[in-house]
Amino acid sequence: MAWARQARRNGSKAAIREGNEKAILAAAEEVFADYGFAGATTSKIAEVAGIPKANLHYYFPTKEALYRQVIENIFNIWLAAAASFDDCDDPIEALTQYIHIKMDISRTHPKGSKVWANEIIQRAPMIQDYLETTLREWTTSRVAVIERWIAEGRLAPIDPRYLMYMIWATTQHYADFGHQISTLNNDHDLSEAQFAKAKDTVTQIILRGIGAIK
Amino acid sequence: MAWARQARRNGSKAAIREGNEKAILAAAEEVFADYGFAGATTSKIAEVAGIPKANLHYYFPTKEALYRQVIENIFNIWLAAAASFDDCDDPIEALTQYIHIKMDISRTHPKGSKVWANEIIQRAPMIQDYLETTLREWTTSRVAVIERWIAEGRLAPIDPRYLMYMIWATTQHYADFGHQISTLNNDHDLSEAQFAKAKDTVTQIILRGIGAIK
DNA sequence: ATATATCCTGACCAATTGGTCAGGATCAAG
DNA sequence: CTTGATCCTGACCAATTGGTCAGGATATAT
Numbered sequence: 001m002a003w004a005r006q007a008r009r010n011g012s013k014a015a016i017r018e019g020n021e022k023a024i025l026a027a028a029e030e031v032f033a034d035y036g037f038a039g040a041t042t043s044k045i046a047e048v049a050g051i052p053k054a055n056l057h058y059y060f061p062t063k064e065a066l067y068r069q070v071i072e073n074i075f076n077i078w079l080a081a082a083a084s085f086d087d088c089d090d091p092i093e094a095l096t097q098y099i100h101i102k103m104d105i106s107r108t109h110p111k112g113s114k115v116w117a118n119e120i121i122q123r124a125p126m127i128q129d130y131l132e133t134t135l136r137e138w139t140t141s142r143v144a145v146i147e148r149w150i151a152e153g154r155l156a157p158i159d160p161r162y163l164m165y166m167i168w169a170t171t172q173h174y175a176d177f178g179h180q181i182s183t184l185n186n187d188h189d190l191s192e193a194q195f196a197k198a199k200d201t202v203t204q205i206i207l208r209g210i211g212a213i214k
Numbered sequence: 215m216a217w218a219r220q221a222r223r224n225g226s227k228a229a230i231r232e233g234n235e236k237a238i239l240a241a242a243e244e245v246f247a248d249y250g251f252a253g254a255t256t257s258k259i260a261e262v263a264g265i266p267k268a269n270l271h272y273y274f275p276t277k278e279a280l281y282r283q284v285i286e287n288i289f290n291i292w293l294a295a296a297a298s299f300d301d302c303d304d305p306i307e308a309l310t311q312y313i314h315i316k317m318d319i320s321r322t323h324p325k326g327s328k329v330w331a332n333e334i335i336q337r338a339p340m341i342q343d344y345l346e347t348t349l350r351e352w353t354t355s356r357v358a359v360i361e362r363w364i365a366e367g368r369l370a371p372i373d374p375r376y377l378m379y380m381i382w383a384t385t386q387h388y389a390d391f392g393h394q395i396s397t398l399n400n401d402h403d404l405s406e407a408q409f410a411k412a413k414d415t416v417t418q419i420i421l422r423g424i425g426a427i428k
Numbered sequence: 429a430t431a432t433a434t435c436c437t438g439a440c441c442a443a444t445t446g447g448t449c450a451g452g453a454t455c456a457a458g
Numbered sequence: 459c460t461t462g463a464t465c466c467t468g469a470c471c472a473a474t475t476g477g478t479c480a481g482g483a484t485a486t487a488t
Contacts, residue, residue, distance in 0.1 A: 013434060039251065054477090058435070059435095139398055177379075180349075201372050226455085269466055
């Protein structure tokens with residue numbers, strides 16, 4: 001996290017603020033993912049970010065505020081990934097794209113995904129409001145789209161919610177359980193080729209499973 | 215947790231031991247699931263178990279020993295669930311049964327599943343040895359079975375590992391992310407009927423997805 | 429140049445934690 | 459009934475934690 005130092009050298013107050021906040025958030029994402037909310041310590045986060053603990057508390061008054069920020073970030077990334085539902089009306093294309101993007105996020109943002117998973121496992125003590133507002137609305141609207149596809153006979157008549165859960169579960173598994181997958185891959189992270197194959201396999205099973213393709 | 219008290223009334227040393235250990239393990243499973251390893255406190259576990267903290271440490275010398283025991287328990291339950299692979303040689307029947315049993319475990323043992331998930335998310339700091347021995351062997355042997363089915367033309371030629379991950383992810387999602395699912399179900403746990411439908415949907419999508427059924 | 433707002437930090441504190449221990453209570457064996 | 463093993467527990471402790479604060483450093487506006 002040489003960010004902070006560079007920003008400090010840069011000089012401008014605004015740049016310092018931006019650099020430090022970024023470094024702290026990146027460090028926090030990592031430490032929360034590795035130790036959970038309770039296990040993460042603000043001094044460990046500060047250490048990873050390369051600043052003194054007191055300085056961290058200057059930018060984020062409490063550990064909880066920092067945590068919320070980290071969670072909101074990954075959540076927003078996921079929300080944006082759903083653009084495919086709006087962009088195109090072909091179920092094959094829309095779902096393929098959605099699954100692919102979700103898989104890619106698991107590859108590029110595994111830590112954020114883990115922090116989210118941790119929070120949900122513990123029954124969302126900090127972000128229940130998000131689940132009941134944004135996530136609920138998001139889900140309802142996508143379910144409606146899928147239901148229309150089914151009504152048009154383009155998909156088998158499955159309950160869209162369980163399909164959605166399956167997509168979430170399967171794609172996020174590659175982030176949340178990435179360590180288990182690596183261990184079963186002889187202690188190597190999946191190579192690009194392996195990951196591409198996983199992505200393809202997942203997509204095919206699901207699309208074939210809902211009768212979108214043969 | 216009236217167990218301990220009852221056992222104490224019972225009297226017999228052996229019964230006392232059994233009752234207390236059971237109560238402590240049940241309490242630990244719950245508290246570890248709700249707060250993570252670091253967030254769980256031995257005094258909270260003791261409180262839930264209905265005994266003084268010092269007594270808990272009489273049975274389990276360290277928090278870590280208790281945690282390992284909880285994890286081993288859920289892991290053994292999952293291992294037993296794989297009997298379907300040995301019991302029958304029809305892929306449709308074997309996979310259907312495996313998925314169903316895994317779903318049922320998510321329903322009956324959600325806490326254990328959560329503790330496991332937490333541990334893996336944090337890169338298995340306590341049970342890496344398990345992953346590298348038991349889980350690795352288990353997986354290899356099941357992969358071989360599925361590969362045979364594919365070679366016999368009974369399944370589409372997918373990589374068995376990614377199928378396995380998909381089954382794990384999807385079934386365990388109903389435990390680990392149960393809170394999210396409930397929230398999206400208007401704050402109600404899935405009813406028996408809903409859960410049965412989810413089970414069915416999951417099974418159908420996967421079996422159809424791998425070309426086992428039409 | 430100087431005033432002011434922002435940024436930085438070592439030292440500190442109250443609260444909590446995992447774990448210990450001495451000594452008391454209860455059961456089992458002879 | 460006595461002796462020894464097992465079980466139980468209040469009181470305690472060293473270590474760690476999230477967060478504070480006074481005062482110093484740096485940038486920016488006028």
